[in-house]
Structures are given as C-alpha cells and as structure tokens.
Amino acid sequence: MPQNPRISRVEAVVNIASGGASPEAAEKMAALLAERGVTARVHAVQGEEVGRSLRTAIESAPDLVVILAGDGTARSAAELAGPDGPLIAPLAGGTMNMLPHAVYGVRPWEEALADALESGEARDIGGGCVDGRSFLVAAILGAPALWAPAREAMRAGNLSIALGRMRRAWSRAFSGRLRYALDGGPRGKAEALAFMCPMASKVMANDEQALEAAIIDPQGLAQAARIGLSALISDWRSDPAVTSVSCRTAGVWAAGRIPAVLDGEPARLPSAARIEWRPKVARVLAPPREADAA
Template sequence: MRPPKRARPYARPPITTGPIRLSALPTNAPPQVEPPERPSPDVRPRLGKVEVVANVASGSVGPNAPAELEKVFADFGVTPNICASDPAGIRDCLRAAIDRGPDLLVVLAGDGTARCAAELAGPGGPLIAPLAGGTMNMLPHAVYGRRPWAEALRLLLEQGEEHPLAGGCIEGHRFLVAAILGSPALWAPAREAARKGELNIALGRARKALHRAFTGRLRYTLDGGQREKAEALVLMCPLASKVMDDDAGALEAAALNVHGAGEAIRLGVNAIVRDWRVDPSVDNRPCRVARVWSAQDIPALLDGETVRLGHLAEVRYEPNICRVLALPKEAR
C-alpha cells in the first residue's frame, strides 16, 4: 500500500484548551459521522437483571471479590449472577453472560477483557460497566475516574448514566481509550516485564526502546490534510479525553514532537504536574481518519497492549462500539 498522495494544505487550528467540537475539523475532513443520541440523564437505566464477570486471578481482584460484589449489590436490592474465572475461561464467561440477556454486564478485570466484553455486546447488547481489575485500568479510569472498584460500583449504581462508547479502529484492532503510535509505545514491553519481576528482560527491552526513541519519525495526515511529521501520534477516544465532549463525534489526535531526551523529560514533568497537552511539543486537534506511515514497522500501544503494525496504517473513528453505564463527566 502506497503512502497517501499529498493533499491540499489546510490551516492548522490552534492548540485547544477548552472542549473540542467538530467545528474545529478542517473543511476537507471526511463526512461527519453523527454519534448516537445519548439518553436523558434524568432517565435511570433499568438494572433488573445483572451479570458479573470477575477475573479472580488478578492481584487487584482476588478470591474475595465475589462476596464483596454481592454485598454492594445487596445494598441496592440487586442479586447478580457472578462468574468468577481465571484468564483462560474469561471469554467463555463473557459470552455466556451476554447470552443470558442482562440489563447490565459488570466486568471486573483488565482492559483487554473490558474491550472483549464491549465487542461481544455491541451497541444492541447490555450496558457494560468496566471496573478496575487489571494493571493499567485505562477504560475504568476514563469511565469512573481513578478510584477503587468497590467505590466506583456504588457510584455507578447511584449516579450511572447510559453513554454510547465511541472508539477507534486501526488495521482491524479496536481501542476504546487511546492509541499511541511511534517509539514511545516501545516502553510498554519494558514496563510489563518489570512489573512481572523479569528485570533482565525489562533492561533489554528498555535498551531497545532507547535505541529506537527519537530516531524513527512518523509521517501522517489527519482527515485528508497536509503531510506532517512527529515522534509519536496519540489518538484518544472522546470518553477519555479531557478536552472533548463525550459525544464530540471524533477522536482527539495529539502529535508529540519531541527532539531529544531533554524535551522528553520536560514532557514527562508536564504530564505529572499539569495537563500534558499544554506542553509546546504537543499539537492536538480532532480527527475522524488518520493515515500514518514510516520507513519501519510502526510500534503501537492500544489501550495499554502492544501491537506491531506495518509500514502504513489507517485509524478510523467508530461512533458506537457499545453502551456503557458511566458517571457524569463532572464526577469522574
């Protein structure tokens, strides 16, 4: 597949500090895909039949999780059907739970299991409630904020609203929170090896990441605009974005133009002490289609999981992957 032809340049919007809306998209962007209408927050979802799938092998879940889940639900007069599984049987548990036709499917597991549940349920299936039961917990943190799963469960049963969950798709791989394309994605394998205590492997992967970092630049276009270069391209889904409405109808694309270790350290500091988007090495804007290419295979991190793409990849916005029971944005 050849790189896309040079398109007519368009004026780049300024870095956005408030909510991103579709009016910020360039005039030569693909046709707008309307997000599904969000139910009124005044209408409480029906939660008569609840299924729960829990990965009890996860350190953040544990064998006592089913009893804790039952206790929380009992306070709300709900008796869930709970499937406590190890990773090998988790997909079968999800399929069986969805086949029973619940109003709500609660998933207490990692991001990969939450994504699997979302894809199996689809927009016509049950509401999904992804609780923090993994390592990174990117989707639970986006939907409920950074809080323990038991607290998040109580809040969603009290305040939860139905939201369509938009995401992205890149070469057949879906992501529901964020995709990182470029050399920064190479740090994920080193981090995972260190988490498992495999220090020699972690060191080797860190050396590889350092060797690749700041050398392999990406070329990309956003919504048919001009060709640009960046060290990495981050694409965030509306639910996870701090500067987009949940129904914005586009992904937030952030180009990271880091030149050397000094700028990388500065970006890291900004990520800790304030919104990383205000760093001068970051340029962000909305987009529905991104085309990315490189002289080498493109490393990617999709919702915390490492994927190796080819030399050319296309990212597309998907407006309605499933329905989630989320907290109001101001409560996350």
C-alpha cells in the first residue's frame, strides 16, 4: 500500500506567464505552505527563468517540488526529477492542464495542493518517451500537430494569430505522410499519429502499462478539414478517420523532420523517431486511490 510521505521542505515554481498563474498566485502559495508549517521557497518566474528555476529546485533535493504552470512545464519537471528524484505536484496553472486534471481532478489548485499535503501519497507515474524526451499526457506527430498552436491562440483570444497559424497548418496538410510500425508489426501509412498515456486516454485504465496509439488518416481534404476543426473545438479522437489501438513501442519515419507536440509544447523530431512506454517516469504526490481511501 502506498505510504503518506512526510513533507517538510518544499520548492515551488510558479510560471507567471503560463496563462493560469500570476505573482499573486505565488504569494498565495507561499502563505498556504507557511500555514501548514512547511519550509518552502517559491520561485515566481517566466521565460528562460523557468527551466533554470526547475533545475535549481530539483537539484536541492526537497521532499516535494510544486509546479503551478502548464503541461509543458510539468513535463519538464518530471523529466528533470526522474523516477528516483523528489516528488512533484503538478498544479493547474496553464491553459489545458491535462496532467493536473488527470492527477487531482478539475478543481482549483489551492484545494488540490491542500488535500495533497494533508493526505497525498507517493505514486509512480508512467509516460512515453520520444527522441529522448518524456511526455506524461500525449505526443502528436505529423501535420495535425501544427493545429495545436492555433488552438492555444484561440483559447487566448488572439484571433488574428490563430488564423495565421490555421493557414500554416492547412498548407502543411498532406505535405508528407508518416510511415509507422507498432510493437514491431507491419508498416503502415498515416497523415499523423498520436500517443496518449493511460491517464489521458479515454479507453484505457489509469494503471494500464501501454500507450494508446491513435492513427489519423483522413481520406481527402474534407476529412482533413473536419479533423482540423475538431482539433480546435472538440476531441479529434472521436472522428471516424481516427483509429485507436494500444502499443508499448512504435517507430515513425518521414521524408523530413517531423512536427510534433509533446504535452502541449511544439517540438521538431528527426525523420526517424522511436516512441516507447516507460512505466516509471517520475513520482507524484497524488490523492489516495479510492480503494485505498475506503
């Protein structure tokens, strides 16, 4: 049975440019931690300071590293901490907040942190790895990955920027199909692929030791437009041009570098990439499981 860890020293990183955090949030977090008798250092940072502060926080080996930021910053923290480093607590401070919502549910970060400090347990969290980089929620490879920046611009209300990014994404549609092989099986072709960790998947149990692979293969411009619209306003996984299977490893090849999004952050992969499931990427301070809490 998981143990409730003793939390006495905390490092916290608040990304005040992530869309859901602010300097006031950093002050509120410092007060919340002080009220619970926790020795804490809170870093309110943005831009290039975020990575440096994460590294400094983790290298100081605290009992817990709290992150109030978006999924990308949480991904970086998990990657830096690794499977044997300090516990992390990824709180909802971004725009999509897929990882915080998967761990703590959809609720205010103050409530999630207070409950985690009071009754949280140390829990291993699995994820994927692509081209040496971890992802805890999802990785999207191929032209549809270019829709993600447009979606974020729409969320922020920047319509002109969103339209520019939509035009760029549309111009890349069908510019180069991917070849792939799942678990060493036969090769196939697709416009794009997405790999979702169990906590982000809608068809897998949270403790399943595999990735959900979504094969995105629109047949013509009409289906491509439909998937692009779904990427902006709903869930493209429900589109009939998307097929989902489970896998533990995958190889992906293209004629040139592969556009990708890893936990909400744009990335460029080489023309050949390997994706694999890793059962333990990091450790999180999570609420007790329902069976444990009963």
